[in-house]
Amino acid sequence: MMDIFDKYAPFASRHEQLLQLGADPFAVRIDELRSATEAVIDGRETILVGTNNYLGLTYDPACIAAAQEALERYGTGTTGSRIANGTYGPHQELEQAFARFLKRRSCMVFSTGYQANLAMIAGLAGPRDVVLIDADSHASIYDACKLSGATIVRFRHNDPADLDRRLTRLGAEGECKLVVVEGLYSMLGDTAPLQAFVEVKKKHGAWLLVDEAHSFGVYGETGRGLAEAEGVEEEVDFVVGTFSKSLGAIGGFGASNHPKFxxxxxxxxxxxxxxxxxxxxxxxxxxxxxxxxxxxTLRTRLWANARRLHEGLVGIGLRPCSPVSPVIAVPLPGEIAAARAWNLLRERGVYVNLALPPGTPGSLCLLRASLSAAHSFAQVDVVIERFAAVVAELTEEGAALARTA
Incomplete structure (x- = not known):
């Protein structure tokens, strides 16, 4: 009889190969957190440059004090869903605060950002509808589409013309058409051309949902996200976000002006x-x-750090995948080289994300950094110096790496 895990044999083989190169990149253990940007990993003082803690609020005194007070007043958990015993005053108050901040009629709070996408997309679209998604969409968006039962149509990444063509081909097919894009894409650090997408959705009478998970708090004059920065908030029908990036916690939200939301x-x-x-x-x-x-000034510091790291990496000969953003991804020539570089950085006290196919666009092998408002310029400069040292070492090992690959 076939073992139920045999289907994962190719992944197990790849994982074993990565382990032969050093530490397990998918099981990094943080032994001690010193701050939003510093930790002890494997006994080493380490600069954290891969946490999505964009505004550095995980150690904000006001946030910690609020959490402690709520813990003492309301206990450790609700032990129930929102439609049973799990709605407390603070849940509704947070929804009202988000609605005011986002300038939306209604807001719903979810237990995770992943569930926010599942609930919003699968709740809005049904078996008689069509969901059109950017090809580089997050896994939660793909899973939400499957849960919805709707017809799923992918269009080329950040390509409004391709979306236009696919909507034209669909014609009258599908009762409703929901277009789903992200604000800031988490792997490459590029942003959606929202103004162009809005024009396409209006032309075809479609609905538009923007996942601002990585762009909330980061883009826009007030931090509402990319839709604010692009001046198209009124044309975006639904917005989704997470608490686990700029807001430094866990949970998610969905918001809209639709009267039946x-x-x-x-x-x-x-x-x-x-x-x-x-x-x-x-x-x-x-x-x-x-x-x-x-x-x-939280956003001001974040963007200053992002520009500094981006310029520094370009200065040592690396080519980030996108223009300056809080996510800076550097491609490497293959899985072996990427894993080796990740290990060398880890050994030098710099933590970034190792991102490999199939979780990356275009089968790229990436070292992915994410900046924080809490980083100092001194920390960013150290990160650049250690990237330079790794580049030099990999260059010397180039022939050996090629033979290994």
Whole structure:
């Protein structure tokens, strides 16, 4: 009889090859956190440059104090879903605060960002609808489409003309057509041309959902996301986001101006059938949202750090995949070289993400960095210096790496 795990044999083989090159990149253990940007990993003082902690709010005193107060007042968890016993005053208050900040009529809070996409997309689209998604969409978007039962159509990444062609071909097929794009794409660090996508969706009478998971708090004059930065918020029908990036916690949100939006509370299974977010997380997010509203220097520092790292990596001969953004991804020539570089950086006290196919666009092998407002220029300069040292070492090992590959 076939073993139920035999289907994963190719992945197991690749994983074993990575282990032969050094540490397991998918099981990094952080022994001690010193701050939003520093940790001890394998006994080494390490600069964290791969955490998505864009605004550095995980150690913000106001956020920590709010979480502690909520923990003492409301306990460790709700032990129930929002439609049972899991709606506390702070849940509704956070939804109201998000609605005000986003300038939306309604907002729903979810237990994770992943569930936010599942609930929003699978709740909005059904078997008689069509969902058109960017080819580079996050796994949660793909999974949401499967859960919806809708017809799924992929269009080329960041290509409004291809979306236009596919909507034209569809014609009257499908009762409703929902277009799904992201604001900032988490692997390559590029952004969606939202103004062009808006024109296409209006031309065809489609609906538009923008996942601002990595762009919320980062883009726009007030931090509402890429739609704000592009001046198209009113044309975006639905917005989704997560608490696990700029807001420094766990959870997610969906928001809209549609007058019937709250029907999703009774129709979206990932909202209805899971425990609601813990009170401490809700409280810390409320405090983080207030910090984003009141302190624009968080974004100023983040972008200064992003420009510094991007320019520094270009200066040592590397070619980031995209223009300056808080996500800076560097391609390497193959899986072996990427894993070797990741290990060399780790040994030098720099943590970045190793991103490999099939989780990357175009089968790229990447070292992915994400900047934080909490990084100092001194830390960024150290990261650049250690990248330079790794580049030099890999250059010397080039022939050996080629033979190994």
């Amino acid at each position: 709250d029907l999703l509370r009774f129709c979206a299974r990932p909202y209805m059938f899971t425990a609601s977010p813990s009170p401490s997380s809700i409280a810390s997010v409320r405090a983080a949202l207030q910090r984003i509203e009141e302190d624009p």
